[in-house]
Amino acid sequence: MKYPSQPRITLLHGDAATELKSLSDNSIDLIVTSPPYADQRKHIYGGISPDLYVEWFLPLSAELLRVLKPTGTFILNIKERVVNGERHTYVLELILEMRKQGWLWTEEFMWHKKNCYPGKWPNRFRDSWERLLQFNKQRKFNMYQEAVMVEMGDWAKSRLRNLSDTDKVRDESRVGSGFGKKIANWLTRDKAFPTNVLHMATECSNRDHSAAFPEALPEWFIKLFTEPGDTVLDPFMGSATTLRVAKRMQRHAIGIDIQEAYVSRAYEELVEQERQLVLLQKREKYVAS
């Protein structure tokens, strides 16, 4: 039996498209990332105009296509913002352009953010979902579906728990949903496969750093698309949620960020604390093995 080696954490400080050039072809099993959204987080990333978003992203996705293994998967968390009262179309255009690069648009998972930003506007309600686009290099890719199966009882229970009290109240006030009855049906089976809808709250007020997405999100995809010893990449690491989860799950991990503060913080948390350190200078490569 082969034991996976200790997870190796690699941190790169710099522009994602540039830093990716140092990675080998066909070396990554899973890419999970949440790039800066158009015109968001200007103070951190400078803000990318919606009209230039596709143009900005394509060189990066070309590199990602190169470094991903043929059996690997790319999960892209993204959502278009409202511009002049309309949803902007850059995400749609990005999908079409990435297909021209050679990517296959295999699936679109939906992330239902139970605690989305509040607000009320004359023509729109709160936006409580984001896209989780799945891209692949070929039709056959690694997918370990059993790894994300849930016990039927637990699943039904957690489904109910995940619905939150608010949803339950709302459900009951709705006509003819029939949801409760279906739960009873599911209880007769042992295990169930999930669907392509993920219900997760954002982790907003967590300790020091607020994560763009909850740990459960990369965890789910890491389970589904990799095995221990595989390599996970996040080219927009931010607060290192993906890397933290990957390490805990015995996967090698590579993180890139243009903000040195994020890289050094990830270094302290994921590398230095174990005294497995080879710390180089700013804009250099940090490696722990």
Next chain:
Amino acid sequence: MKYPSQPRITLLHGDAATELKSLSDNSIDLIVTSPPYADQRKHIYGGISPDLYVEWFLPLSAELLRVLKPTGTFILNIKERVVNGERHTYVLELILEMRKQGWLWTEEFMWHKKNCYPGKWPNRFRDSWERLLQFNKQRKFNMYQEAVMVEMGDWAKSRLRNLSDTDKVRDESRVGSGFGKKIANWLTRDKAFPTNVLHMATECSNRDHSAAFPEALPEWFIKLFTEPGDTVLDPFMGSATTLRVAKRMQRHAIGIDIQEAYVSRAYEELVEQERQLVLLQKREKYVAS
């Protein structure tokens, strides 16, 4: 005070794009429809190839743009099918092309089909969500948000009893402008505005029509975008779910279907039962007033 007239049901038998030509410009307040999916329900509608879907749909959306009032809304329920292991891109292309026709892509609601039974294929899980695309003719359109407010969770009750200091402070800062006019909002705040994610179970067991369109779905949009006495159109009527709900809610309704069986069944249910009938021949116009 004006009382809305009895809901008027108009049924048209024939091709949607053709039959729409008999409707006046700017006469419809809300269009809610679920068109035949590409290559699906082939036995009924003749099947539209995914590659030709956009081309097939655009003449129809042009007519819909003409008949919709400037303040009206078009809700399109659609989901791309999987072709050769990939999600097909016809929905993305359709959105881009409809914008060229003059439509505004205001929002994308998400329909989460909760009772979708867990299942799987080798490379994907069960698809349990569909798009509900919202299109408009102009940025200002009719939206009656209060009509779809939902009960808050129980947790909110305690919050109501004791307004937090934060909330009080926010209120005081607002008093300056309008003598605390908004205070009433907080004290009566037992309802919240919904989000753009709709949780509704499908209704699977309906007669012959395979589309499991729950009544709660058109009901929600009819409440949100129309008032009693307004006119609702469904150019792919099918089993007449949208019309049935519209009639019950005191909205005039127009339904079109290429299948005579659907038209005559809708006639029997929605018109003849009230003996308000003017039944004409096949491929003619059925009207009850």
Next chain:
DNA sequence: GTTCCGCATGAATCGATAG
């Protein structure tokens, strides 16, 4: 130790105002 309750805070959006 549980449970309860107050509290801060988010990948937001709109309309008005200012340059």
Next chain:
DNA sequence: ACTATCGATTCATGCGGAA
């Protein structure tokens, strides 16, 4: 006219202190 900034709006969640 067109862009940049600012104030107002709003609610689910997890944390931490209190009962």
